[in-house]
Amino acid sequence: MIGASLSRWTMSYFAAALLALVAAEIMMIAGYGFPGAPVAAPETLILVHVVVIGWLSMLMCGALLQFVPVLVATPLYSNTLSLPALVSLVAGLGALILGFLQLDGRVASPLPFLPIAAVLLIAGFALILWNLGRTLAAASAVALPARFVVVGLASIACTVALGAIFAFVLGGAIGAGPLVALTAAGLPIHVVAGLGGWLTFTAMGVSYRLLAMFMLAPELEGASTRIALYLGAAALAVAIAGGTAMVLTGHGPAPALLAALALALPALALYGKDALHLYRARRRPVIELNSRMAAVALLGFAASAVLVVVLLALGQLGERIGAVIFLTVFGWLSGLGLAQLYKIVAFLTWLECYGPVLGKAPTPRVQDLVVERHARPWFTLYFVAVGGGTVALLADVPIGFRLAAVVLLAATAGIVGQLIRTRRLVEVDAAGRFPQGARRPRLLLSCEG
Amino acid sequence: MTSTFVDLDVRPILRAGGEPFAEIMAAVTALEPRQGLRLLATFKPVPLFSVLGAKGYAHEAKELGGGDWEILFTPAGGDEAAAPAAVATDAAHWPAPVQELDNRELDPPEPMVRILAATEALSKGEVLAALLCREPVFLLPELAKRGHAWSGGFEPDGKTYKILVRIGTANQAA
Numbered sequence: 085m086i087g088a089s090l091s092r093w094t095m096s097y098f099a100a101a102l103l104a105l106v107a108a109e110i111m112m113i114a115g116y117g118f119p120g121a122p123v124a125a126p127e128t129l130i131l132v133h134v135v136v137i138g139w140l141s142m143l144m145c146g147a148l149l150q151f152v153p154v155l156v157a158t159p160l161y162s163n164t165l166s167l168p169a170l171v172s173l174v175a176g177l178g179a180l181i182l183g184f185l186q187l188d189g190r191v192a193s194p195l196p197f198l199p200i201a202a203v204l205l206i207a208g209f210a211l212i213l214w215n216l217g218r219t220l221a222a223a224s225a226v227a228l229p230a231r232f233v234v235v236g237l238a239s240i241a242c243t244v245a246l247g248a249i250f251a252f253v254l255g256g257a258i259g260a261g262p263l264v265a266l267t268a269a270g271l272p273i274h275v276v277a278g279l280g281g282w283l284t285f286t287a288m289g290v291s292y293r294l295l296a297m298f299m300l301a302p303e304l305e306g307a308s309t310r311i312a313l314y315l316g317a318a319a320l321a322v323a324i325a326g327g328t329a330m331v332l333t334g335h336g337p338a339p340a341l342l343a344a345l346a347l348a349l350p351a352l353a354l355y356g357k358d359a360l361h362l363y364r365a366r367r368r369p370v371i372e373l374n375s376r377m378a379a380v381a382l383l384g385f386a387a388s389a390v391l392v393v394v395l396l397a398l399g400q401l402g403e404r405i406g407a408v409i410f411l412t413v414f415g416w417l418s419g420l421g422l423a424q425l426y427k428i429v430a431f432l433t434w435l436e437c438y439g440p441v442l443g444k445a446p447t448p449r450v451q452d453l454v455v456e457r458h459a460r461p462w463f464t465l466y467f468v469a470v471g472g473g474t475v476a477l478l479a480d481v482p483i484g485f486r487l488a489a490v491v492l493l494a495a496t497a498g499i500v501g502q503l504i505r506t507r508r509l510v511e512v513d514a515a516g517r518f519p520q521g522a523r524r525p526r527l528l529l530s531c532e533g
Numbered sequence: 534m535t536s537t538f539v540d541l542d543v544r545p546i547l548r549a550g551g552e553p554f555a556e557i558m559a560a561v562t563a564l565e566p567r568q569g570l571r572l573l574a575t576f577k578p579v580p581l582f583s584v585l586g587a588k589g590y591a592h593e594a595k596e597l598g599g600g601d602w603e604i605l606f607t608p609a610g611g612d613e614a615a616a617p618a619a620v621a622t623d624a625a626h627w628p629a630p631v632q633e634l635d636n637r638e639l640d641p642p643e644p645m646v647r648i649l650a651a652t653e654a655l656s657k658g659e660v661l662a663a664l665l666c667r668e669p670v671f672l673l674p675e676l677a678k679r680g681h682a683w684s685g686g687f688e689p690d691g692k693t694y695k696i697l698v699r700i701g702t703a704n705q706a707a
Contacts, residue, residue, distance in 0.1 A: 088670040157670050297641055300666070302692070368640060431642070439675055443649035450642060 088153035090436055090530040093166040095507070097146025098425065099528050100174060102500050104138025105418070109496060112489035118406050119482045124271075126184040133184075135413055137177045137205070140283050141240075143421050145169070145212050147290065147428065148233065152216050155230040155293055156223035165215045172208030176201050183255060198255030202248035209244045213237055228309050232289025235317045239281020242324045246274040262332050273327040273337055276344065279409070281320045283417050284385075288316070288355055291378065294424055295359065298375050299366035304358050312354035319347035345392070352389050356382070373456040377423035377463045384415025384470065407477035414492070415470045422466065422499055430454050430506045436525045437509065437518075445519035448512045454502070455511050462498030469495055538571040538605065539564060547575045554581075561585065561606070570606040577602050594623060624684035624697045630662035631655065637666045637693065645672040648698065652681055657701040665694040672696075677703060 108131060111117060117131030153160045160166075183198035185191040216237060220226060226234070246266065252258045253267040296303050326340035359382050363375075388411045395401040395408065430453040438447040469491035476484030507527055509517050518524060523531055541560045543553035553574075561570060570590070572578070581604075582592050590606040597603050632651055636644035644665050649672070651661050668685070676683050682703045685696035 089674045154670050157668050297667070300638070300640065303667070367638060435642070435671060439671075440678075442646050442675070443651070443653040447646070 088150075088157065088159060090432060091146075091150040091153075091160055091166065092163045092530050093170060094146045094150045094432065095429075095526075095530055096528050097142050097149070097166075097170055098429065098503075100170065101139050101142035101146065102496075102503070104134050104142065104177075105496055106493065106500070108134045108139060109489055109493040113486055113493060115482070115486055119477060119480075119485055123406055126187045126190075129184045129187075130181050132409075133177065133180055136278060136283070137173065137180070140413070140417055140421065142170075142173065143425070144283060144286055145173070147421075147424075148212075148216055148286070150428070150432065151290060151293075152219050152230070152233060155233065155290075156220060156226055158219055158223040161215050161218035161222065165211050169208050169211035169215070172204050172211065176204030176208055179204055180251070183251065187254065196255045196257060198251040199257040202251035202255075206244055206248055209240055213241060227293075227303075228305055228313060229289045229292040231313055232292070232316075233286050235313070235320065236282050236286030236289065239277050239285060239320055239324070243274060243278040243282055246270055246277065246328075250274070265334075266328065266331055269331045269336055270328065272341055273324055273331070275409075276323045276327070276341065277320070279412060279417075280348070281324070284412075285316055285320065287417060287420055288312075290424075291382075291420065292358070292362075294427075295362045295375065295378065298368075298427060299362060299371050300368040301362040301366040304362065308354045309358055312351045312358065315347050315351035315354070319344040319351060322347060345396075349389065349393070352385075356386060372427065372451070373454075373459060373463065374423045374427035377426070377467075378420055380463075380467050381416055381419030381423055384411060384419050384467070388412040388416055404478060407474050410477055411470070411474045414473065415467070419467060419470065422496075423463070425503060426454065426459060426463075426499070426506075429503050432530065433507050433509070433525050436530050437522050440523060441519050441521040444521065446516060447519060447522075448516055452512050453506045453509060459499065459502045462495045462502065465491060466495035466499065537567075538569045540571045540573070542573040544573055544575050544601065557581065561588065561590070564608075567608060569608060572604045572606065573597075574602050574604065575600060578604065622682040622684050622699075622703075624660075624682075624699070627660050627684075627697060627699050628658070630660045630697065632659075632661050634661070634663040637664050642671065645669055645675070648672060648696075649675065649679075652676075652679070652698055652700055655700045659700050661698045661700070663696050663698070665696065666692065668694050669696065 111131050111134065117125070117128040121127040149160060149166050179197050179201035182191050182193070182195075183201050186193070186197055191197070216233075220230065220234060223230075249263050250267045250270070253263055292304060292309065295301065323337075323341055323344035326343065327337035330337050330340050363371075363379065388408060391408050391411060392401065395404050401408070431450050434448070434450045434453055441447060469488045473485050473488035473492065476482070476488055504527070505511055507525060509525070525531075539560060541557065543556060546553040546556065557570075557572065564570060572581075577594055577596075582594075585592065585606050589609050591609050593605045593607070595603045595605075632655065634644075634647055634651060636647055639647070644663070648661065648663050648669070651663075655661060668687075673683065673685075676698060680701050680703045682699045683696055685694060687694050
């Protein structure tokens, strides 16, 4: 079999992800976690993991189950494995939250929640890796964007491995010296592997293809893309392997992380140049909302990188790391995620519903499933809130951050509302909504066939 | 889906200057309803494709290197319940396209919509040609579901993907 079909559980991943995003925004409004609590407090750890596992990783896994097959023109190895992976990840996140609450005594159960979380999250991500890995291995050729994804998948393996070590040590399950040392000093490596390797590098790879596809721009296979891949992969290897080696030999990971940054910045510059080229070389004069909002997210990415360099030069990176992470997570990763979700949900819903009758009966266009003029204000509000939140964190105004979170939640709710309307085909003219033979999509899963 | 293949290696007969046709037909006659034949030969036995096609076998030819070929002959419609496999077909013997589409400048998924619409207007056995700017990954399974055979690949420029679709012939030899 050649080609790609609908990934059955992708919509379920997206729904779980959006629920986690809304939950995280409610926590931020309530002042739960940073900046109301210290960066390393259990509350902050809960907030951060609801965002990066619950929202971003679920979003990424759901998207990859659909788009790795598209990237390599090979069907997904198994649709069946996607559901146990989803259940493991959700249960693992739940156990992780309980485990963090145990750390400061708010949950008094004798159950070892952190080790349980580690086992469940390892199982969930392993199922995803196995499924995507087998799909990639079956492909006859792995194009450049898919190689970024491969590096991202290797990074999530490292992130989960480090996280599991922390969980086993903090949960009292193991006490071996080197692992305790890693738990004490390895947090920055875990963060870089997760945010930089897994989420950012994978998002870069996927965006190369999505931007080219949706703007009718030529696929980039040239030297700058290739060098960005190699430099980025080298930066991650230095940060993760080098950083771990430094910690295990009794040093801090900082020199390895600085060396990684020196490799990563030119990689990001090349990626920025490529992205700019995709926008300039596009054959489609008027681009859709997802591509326009992706450009704002790319600006958020650039701003994050500039902020890192400026804070580093000012010697304030440590104390302002919260603002950097907020901007990276919400401006770049979540911004890109929401922008592309807006298109992906419409496209997958369209394909699921009208695929069987294309050419046989009049069908709506993909763009008939969305009303961009209704979604645009929510996206604008979203990015304004991200900017406001970042400034509030940099200026140490916690109440300003909470106000920004209120706007962020309102904007997210508005975007989610638009996604549900798309999935329900509300925007399609009722007369032509379900031609004879069309498949009525369900909200949370996609039918094959 | 075909569950098993019977192996037949006619390379020794061919290398000895012999004619394996009788052996092949005997092997095909002996096949069970859902069995296929895996034939190993020293050249691509094109005439055999139509002979066995007439007996209801689809074929898939693969060059093994050293000039040898492996051909899988599969009984068409062996299992009604199985999903149609979206497998590219050898289009060398197809008639010339009756319609050509240039879909390179269209926004996705318009190329797919136009190709499917065009296939609905053609008659069985007719061929449609289309140019695209990428491999149409979502189109291929849909063509298979509708019983059309297809053959596609990137042109030498590496940028244009050309697909040929032959209407309603997915389960027949080319």
